[in-house]
Amino acid sequence: DSNSKEIKLGVLLGFTGPIESLAGPMASGAELAMAEVSASGKLLDGSTVTPVRADTGCIDNGLATSSGERLIADGISGLIGAACSGVTGAVLQNVAVPNGMVMISPSATSPGLTTMEDNGLFFRTSPSDAREGEVMAEVLMERGVKSIAMTYTNNDFGKGLSDAISSSFKALGGEVTIVAAHEDGKADYSAEVGALASAGGDILVVAGYLDQGGAGIIKAALDAGAWDVFGLPNGMVGPSLPVAIGPDLNGSYGQLPGAQGKGIEDFGVMAKEAGFDGGASYVAESYDAAALFMLAMQAAGSTDPSVYGAKVMDIANAPGEKIYPGELAKALELLAAGTDIDYVGASAVELIGPGESAGSYRLIEIIDGEVATVGYK
Amino acid sequence: MTDAYGDRGNNDKSVGNAKGLGSIMPKSSGKSHASPGGPFLIGDTMTGGYGKGPDILHGCTIAVEKGEIAVIVGPNGAGKSTAMKAVFGMLDVRSGSVKLDGEDITGLSPQARVAKGMGFVPQTSNIFTTMTVEENLEMGAFIRRDDFRDTMAQIYDLFPILKEKRHQHAGELSGGQRQQVAVGRALMTQPKVLMLDEPTAGVSPIVMDELFDRIIEVARTGIPILMVEQNARQALEIADKGYVLVQGANAFTGTGKELLADPEVRKSFLGG
Amino acid sequence: MIVVNDLHKHFSGFHAVDGASLTIEEGSITGLIGPNGAGKTTLFNVIAGVLPPTSGTVTMAGEDITGLPPHTLFHKGLLRTFQIAHEFHSMTCRENLMMVPGGQSGEKLWNTWFGRKRIANEERALRAKADEVLEFLTVEHLADQKAGQISGGQKKLLELGRTMMVDAKIVFLDEVGAGVNRTLLNTIGDAILRLNQERGYTFVVIEHDMEFIGRLCDPVICMAEGRVLATGTLPEIKANEQVIEAYLGTGLKNKEKVGA
Amino acid sequence: MDFLNAIVALANYVLIPGITYGSQLAIGALGVTLVYGILRFSNFAHGDTMAFGTMITILATWWLQSMGVSLGPLPTALLALPIGILGCIVLVLVIDRSVYRFYREQKAKPVILVIVSMGVMFVMNGIIRFIIGPDDQSFSDGPRFIISARDFKTMTGLDEGLGIRTTQVITVVTAIIVVALLFWFLNKTRSGKSMRAYSDNEDLALLSGINPERVVMLTWIIVAALATIAGTLYGLDKSFKPFTYFQLLLPIFASAVVGGIGSPLGAIAGGFVIAFSEVTITYAWKKVLVYLMPDSLEPSGLVQLMSTDYKFAVSFVILLIVLLFKPTGLFKGQSI
């Protein structure tokens, strides 16, 4: 490899469509890591890393595949994405596997991806929703909830998550009165709320997207006086929800992937300086996804996916020196020196099984219109 | 709607009205300018056709004086309707001119001509089918700002059936009834000059007589009338001036009597 | 040939046809006259299956055809023209005619793929026939013109032309003459007579031109207000007081000319 | 008491949401129906027109709020509405001039205009996202409830609550006023009649001295006003998110068609049919039945005909059934 070349990383997210409001900050998160590394000049003898953005539309397989192909042709060395589980499967099968490209998704959390054939090319910095189901069930039990009504956004993410929650909750002896799907972006949710309210339950668990149908459901439920407290799993947690709903949301609680401590705090500060919100959904995970690519390349001494792919698990997990956001330069140096590292990053990365995050969760509650952290699991 | 006349077949309706959108809007809505002399209304040596198509009119001239009735006859497709449309500004006149009351109006848009006092009843689709008979007449008086109830009463006198059906949608009328609405609408304008394209097509003899009577009366009040007719013999009988058009050009011109008397005209155009 | 028995057609309370009964003899040219709005066109539409009758029956050659759809009636030999021309506007005049005959083998999807020979032969014959009809109507120069772009009278001719494309048993003509040049109308009249005499077509003709009716039709039926007012030869009808009052009138009052 | 509870539950979960949603759809459908009836095409850009008008209203609301202006108990947005309407009118007229007019002059087929309106939809969509972004915006202020479910329970002592929102009342009242005005305008005024005449036969309208460009302009002005009102009411009641406005298009079209497209009265009726079929068919009757049935017969299941997954599908089935029995829509269409 010649000295100081340009490395391209694809950023393939749903910039348009149902999660368009999440995708922008996520990309910024990933690009922040790339900027950090480029500025350090320490990656593979001073190579720079440039992001190449492309859109999946979140729900358009054709578009996602085509964008993926374009990125490959653009000469990328790694693919960050996709954001939504459905298109992630499509890109993995149709682009990454045939082309031998490594893919690290920051946010595709569907349990189905765990078992998908990937030739060891697919990783994710977020945990599978199967794990979140267990966590949430425990949280509910601890809070003395006996029965829940549940609604989910009708896609593989929502369905998988709600299945996980309801089976875990039932296993712990709770009652699930109803599980009803809702479609995102619809104009009116009175029908769903009517059915949910009829079934009843101590709280309403909303496995949706915070600025999509999930918010609409909560609004409609509050308006009708059906529930006062809501369960908020990942996808529903973010600063925009309390703003949109107002004080009525106080007291609702839930969890999302995230670890406590230095990592996320440092990242919050860095993100703020760079002008975006580090606490938004999956932004930390995006930073980490990008960082993992670059560190693995450094560890392997190569930008060839078939070479550095094998290193991803090594650098992500112990043993080694812990690396936090903002310390990528240090990590690169350590790797160059042959020292082992354990990348913690913004989201306490710990890859298990077929290469997905082990999943630590941040328990939150809405207090005085803010998302407050009340514990970790 | 069981409208036997309605164009049920056009499936473009599913996304919009079958007739398509848009009006005849000549590109330039120029100015009129004084051009004294000559007859009250004249389309002078007009040449022109539809859109980019071939010429249909070839130097055709038609004119009418105050208080006169001028009748245009000729075989089907001769360009009679086209000539009327040209006079009314609904198609580009490539050469020649149109003058009204000492003014050259060749450049004016149809609306401007309506404002100048020209009234026109086209040969086909000449009523508002989804409006009631009464509203059709009201639309005829659209440019009038005065009280037009008198005129409407006169029209109801003339066509009693319309009074009976005044709250019915015009699209539900019989062919002949529609024709009466169409003429009624034009009369509502109280135009300075009236142009009729086959007003008597499909009307029964008794109504046809009434119509001709009324046309004569209107003409007597000084309003010139320019009309196309296939009931040519009756029409020429009451005409002061007759034009025979063939292939877009004047073939014979004369008083109504002269044309009726001309054996050549009778044989070729009036059915012997 | 056709027997209409106590036929009623009501439009939301309005009785457009109100108990009409009439018989059309095989081989005749029957004239149907009556004031505007008498219900003539509506009667045609009911007989031809375009409108369902409110009550009453229609039989054709002894067979009850009440309420049969138009396409079935067409194949039984009943043809009609429309008072307001119903041309196929985006097709050429020739195509307008060529589409008429029923049972063309090219109308079966299968044949369009695997029966090209046969179709080509049929088409050649149809085309010749269509050109013949156009020539007869003196509009052969319009053969390749879109039917939406011909003059009002030419559209009426096309209406008539369609009925000449097939061997019909009975043809209903709804004011084919309105808007048609009188000289040409005479020619058309000749053709009707010829079709009637040589090929035995039965005709029912709605027309307001008494001259035309007089030349062709016997008997003449006069309708008014949805019922049959009188039946007979034209002179008989013309002499009928009621008919004069309702329909014929007594001629122009302002016979003399207007100008100076 | 039980009976009252049942009624209240039904009102709270079915009637009131249905009426509100129905009114929102109805005003939206009026705009679609007007464009269809007079300009003769199905306007796919209507959802985005609504979003655009609402966006201007929101910006104006923020500005007013920053100036400290408010409308007392009513949302400030109502004060900003005229500005929104104006902005929307300007945009729509510019688009008509620069895009639609060409096709009008060409006498293009309606389906071409439909596709062009899709193009316009994409463009407006882009403009909106560019100006205000794709995110949710909440701009309602003032008290949210006239009576909240909780207050209702304490007031009446019933087990069931009944919440009535300020915006719901505003929506319904506005819908009634707008429809009445539109009716009066179309059927009684000269301009209204000239619009109907134009819609019927534009060549003949021309021959009657009606200026077609004026009619077109008038139509767009009314449509823009309707769209902005519908969009703002909807945004106040739920929230503003550009993508949702695009999604509203489908139920709005369904409303317009089931009512008989082209008929304003039909648009109103259609809005309610669609709204209620969405809410009622998938309603789980358990809550109501629990109050009505003796204890021994109390239902154990949800007593739900269909799961809410199918709410949209079901409303379409209803629509089909209506059409099969009344093939011209509830009100004879095409008769603006």
Add this chain to the structure above:
Amino acid sequence: MSDTVKNSLLFALVFTLIILSGFFQGWNNAMFILNMGIISAIMALGVNLQWGFAGLFNVGVMGFVALGGLAAVLLGMPATPGAFAAGGAGVVLALLLGIGTLVAASFTYKRMPSGRNRNLAMMAILVFGFFAFRGILDPNVALIEAVNPAATGYLGGLNPGTDETYRDNGWIMLLAWPVGGLFAAGAAWLIGKAALGLRSDYLAIATLGIAEIVIAMMKNEDWLTRGVKNVIGVPRPVPYELDLQNSAAFVERAASLGFDPVEASTLWVKLLYALLFAVVLGIIFWLSQRALNSPWGRMLRAIRDNEVAAEAMGKDITARRLQVFIIGSAICGIAGAMMTTLDGQLTPGTYQPLRFTFLVWVMVIVGGSGSNLGAILGGFLVWFLWVQVEPIGLFVMNILTSGMAEDNWLRLHLIESAAQMRLMTMGVIMILVLRFSPRGLIPEK
């Protein structure tokens, strides 16, 4: 310029665009655009048949495409072991009962004299039937969905292979394509029977509704389609890239041609797809072209122009329309099955009217409705634009803002929203194309 020359130039232009994208963005991308372009062209042909030639306003394209996709799964996937045993019989019974109820109801409707009694009897049959249907269906569905829900949880398909070997039976996908057409045709027959008698506005809304219903079913009937959990790993009629990369013979051949084995394998697979698809497109194009330039096509145009007159001229318009509606829908179904094959997965959540109905309509209209060649051109061109407007937009934004400072907020805002400008660019292009050829690029003659 004669029409033929003009049309050839237009096609040449589109293919040049695709080839250019090959040079700039890689041949894989270009081949992918080509393959999806062929599928789009087929869909456009189906819609053009219905609209351009018969005036049927079908805005339910999405539903038919999705049904084709369903066929791909039902034929291509292996049966889930144990699933049928768990609840298959019950589901079949429930479905039979459902059909039986409908038959009984219509029988009652036909046989009983009309009146209150008939209505009551019908109501009773329908209500009873519905509850019995749900009563049997629901528990059995639950049983099926309980079979290994994370990986299967549905009945599976007819592929004779097992979980491990079913991918070897890729040929079955070639069967799935016509079956997809049959599925769509069946649905079209049902809709047509009910709705073709209606005025066409209502056909539009009916098709729109049915499409939504189809998607709702595919999303929620997990026992049949796995619902939103998606079916992945649908087999393919062409070899897998990895197998090729592992085949010594292939690698050697690629190397001899100067190709890297990865790229060669991906290109080869796409090329095979392109050939298969092109054959299908060719057949459909040939068939419709022949049909439309025949008396049959003339009859359709007559019906489109004037239904009343066509009926008076002896044409059975209802039957003809039903026929065209079914054929057009079937073509969309075939294209849908092909698309699912190409994707390798069925993801019901991705069926959006914007993408699968309206975009196809844009193809037909931009291409020129009523002209088969136009539909094909529109299919390729519009698909190309749909995929390419994002890079084009980004490119334009970069040029526009090149004068501004690196961190100028407007510049950042503009580049940030480049992806969102995708739809806007698309809109502008559509308006421009129609502006310069308002009847489409290859108008009907």
